[in-house]
Amino acid sequence: xxxxxxxxxxxxxxxxxxxxxxxxxxxxxxxxxxxxxxxxxxxxxxxxxxxxxxxxxxxxxxxxxxxxxxxxxxxxxxxxxxxxxxxxxxxxxxxxxxxxxxxxxxxxxxxxxxxxxxxxxxxxxxxxxxxxxxxxx
Amino acid sequence: xxxxxxxxxxxxxxxxxxxxxxxxxxxxxxxxxxxxxxxxxxxxxxxxxxxxxxxxxxxxxxxxxxxxxxxxxxxxxxxxxxxxxxxxxxxxxxxxxxxxxxxxxxxxxxxxxxxxxxxxxxxxxxxxxxxxxxxxxxxxxxxxxxxxxxxxxxxxxxxxxxxxxxxxxxxxxxxxxxxxxxxxxxxxxxxxxxxxxxx
Numbered sequence: 001x002x003x004x005x006x007x008x009x010x011x012x013x014x015x016x017x018x019x020x021x022x023x024x025x026x027x028x029x030x031x032x033x034x035x036x037x038x039x040x041x042x043x044x045x046x047x048x049x050x051x052x053x054x055x056x057x058x059x060x061x062x063x064x065x066x067x068x069x070x071x072x073x074x075x076x077x078x079x080x081x082x083x084x085x086x087x088x089x090x091x092x093x094x095x096x097x098x099x100x101x102x103x104x105x106x107x108x109x110x111x112x113x114x115x116x117x118x119x120x121x122x123x124x125x126x127x128x129x130x131x132x133x134x135x136x137x
Numbered sequence: 138x139x140x141x142x143x144x145x146x147x148x149x150x151x152x153x154x155x156x157x158x159x160x161x162x163x164x165x166x167x168x169x170x171x172x173x174x175x176x177x178x179x180x181x182x183x184x185x186x187x188x189x190x191x192x193x194x195x196x197x198x199x200x201x202x203x204x205x206x207x208x209x210x211x212x213x214x215x216x217x218x219x220x221x222x223x224x225x226x227x228x229x230x231x232x233x234x235x236x237x238x239x240x241x242x243x244x245x246x247x248x249x250x251x252x253x254x255x256x257x258x259x260x261x262x263x264x265x266x267x268x269x270x271x272x273x274x275x276x277x278x279x280x281x282x283x284x285x286x287x288x289x290x291x292x293x294x295x296x297x298x299x300x301x302x303x304x305x306x307x308x309x310x311x312x313x314x315x316x317x318x319x320x321x322x323x324x325x326x327x328x329x330x331x332x333x334x335x336x
Contacts, residue, residue, distance in 0.1 A: 105184055120190075
């Protein structure tokens with residue numbers, strides 16, 4: 001009986017454990033010249049996430065005066081990862097643009113899949129961006 | 138004395154349980170992904186608004202049209218074909234706010250026309266406004282485009298799983314030619330599964 005109670009408690013703890021941590025992690029890109037850190041453009045809130053997801057490409061373009069950004073990520077895991085992402089946009093002086101209206105959005109990345117996350121700046125004053133990634137809570 | 142010894146722990150237990158049940162209020166992140174239920178929620182609204190606006194503003198003919206001027210647009214009510222009661226005006230409000238903030242479009246708002254008419258009439262008839270300063274009727278700009286939208290859902294369920302598929306379709310219609318200049322869809326799938334612990 002005691003053993004059953006202990007097992008039930010441990011299962012409950014697993015069920016209640018938060019999947020997203022607060023440990024800082026940087027995300028990197030694997031290139032021919034080795035690892036290159038992209039922490040200035042992509043922020044992962046969790047070192048486990050940084051190990052499981054790699055940034056393979058970063059693109060930026062102008063779309064009628066609005067900055068368009070695309071970050072291509074690749075799963076390094078066999079499992080399906082339920083992630084959330086959010087864009088932050090900055091003006092030419094580094095101030096955040098429209099910070100209150102950028103929602104976290106869900107994205108599923110299947111095992112070893114490469115997927116592109118695209119974002120469009122909310123207005124023409126945005127000149128730079130940052131993509132935040134985290135595990136689904 | 139014995140009775141007191143028995144009653145005291147019971148009182149302590151009741152007090153601690155009532156403390157556990159006390160309501161705790163805290164501020165949350167309005168931009169967080171909400172997965173409370175499969176019903177239409179705040180995250181769905183935000184995803185739809187973001188997706189539609191990004192799609193419209195990056196569509197090449199729209200980019201070209203808005204590069205020289207800011208067209209005037211009217212926004213129609215969303216046709217809610219779901220089984221849920223949804224404040225669809227909230228969706229169009231979010232889309233309109235994002236489009237306005239992009240600096241690419243201007244909007245007319247028919248929902249406040251009666252208040253506008255009252256105000257113009259008051260300016261003209263009250264005698265309080267400077268001579269010639271009162272706003273005149275018949276000078277509003279006519280919209281060149283209209284945004285229309287449909288919202289539908291397909292729900293499937295069995296004893297353990299509920300699966301809801303939402304589809305939001307939005308179009309931009311040129312009012313003078315009748316041509317749809319842009320259209321796109323946003324699909325959302327939400328699945329609720331009964332867990333082992335009945336959560």
